[in-house]
Amino acid sequence: DTAVSQTPKYLVTQMGNDKSIKCEQNLGHDTMYWYKQDSKKFLKIMFSYNNKELIINETVPNRFSPKSPDKAHLNLHINSLELGDSAVYFCASSQSALGYTEAFFGQGTRLTVV
Amino acid sequence: GDSVTQMEGPVTLSEEAFLTINCTYTATGYPSLFWYVQYPGEGLQLLLKATKADDKGSNKGFEATYRKETTSFHLEKGSVQVSDSAVYFCALRGSGSARQLTFGSGTQLTVLP
Numbered sequence: 453d454t455a456v457s458q459t460p461k462y463l464v465t466q467m468g469n470d471k472s473i474k475c476e477q478n479l480g481h482d483t484m485y486w487y488k489q490d491s492k493k494f495l496k497i498m499f500s501y502n503n504k505e506l507i508i509n510e511t512v513p514n515r516f517s518p519k520s521p522d523k524a525h526l527n528l529h530i531n532s533l534e535l536g537d538s539a540v541y542f543c544a545s546s547q548s549a550l551g552y553t554e555a556f557f558g559q560g561t562r563l564t565v566v
Numbered sequence: 567g568d569s570v571t572q573m574e575g576p577v578t579l580s581e582e583a584f585l586t587i588n589c590t591y592t593a594t595g596y597p598s599l600f601w602y603v604q605y606p607g608e609g610l611q612l613l614l615k616a617t618k619a620d621d622k623g624s625n626k627g628f629e630a631t632y633r634k635e636t637t638s639f640h641l642e643k644g645s646v647q648v649s650d651s652a653v654y655f656c657a658l659r660g661s662g663s664a665r666q667l668t669f670g671s672g673t674q675l676t677v678l679p
Contacts, residue, residue, distance in 0.1 A: 497667075544610075
């Protein structure tokens, strides 16, 4: 049983297109995140949702829009894709009230914009 | 804000060598500390964690001790194997409303036979 699952695993698309990445967790966690990993492996948080409410929105272009239909799902929609958006995007979840517990990560979505 | 400073890589070792990857942090309050590992082409997996000062996390022969006085959480292993080749991330989970993980820059470890 996969704890945090993302789809698709690979996404190749042209500049200017709009694409979505889906994420689901079956751990019963109340908080979900999107992280971006660049080509140097650096991980940076993009968004965080707690019980469907946006609580972190880092300096991310507004072409990126997260959507959380329920607390088990956090999707990422990207408009007008640019070459610089190429990266690996990771979804994660955690239980916010338990600060000592770890976050669980999906397998990542490798986005390539050509 | 919270930050994690991690030893620059890449690190290349021979099999059975001793490994240390340094990690220091800056945070308000009492963060929890973690080491995650990322094998090639995979997502991040928790390697070990420590939630309070002087706690030692351990797993698969790896160890790290939460040192509040030096704000450090160095990763060690006495004898590395080829299968340990991966990217290692130090992270902290702070006391902000989202309790998000803040990561260090990652250290690429390559173990040669």
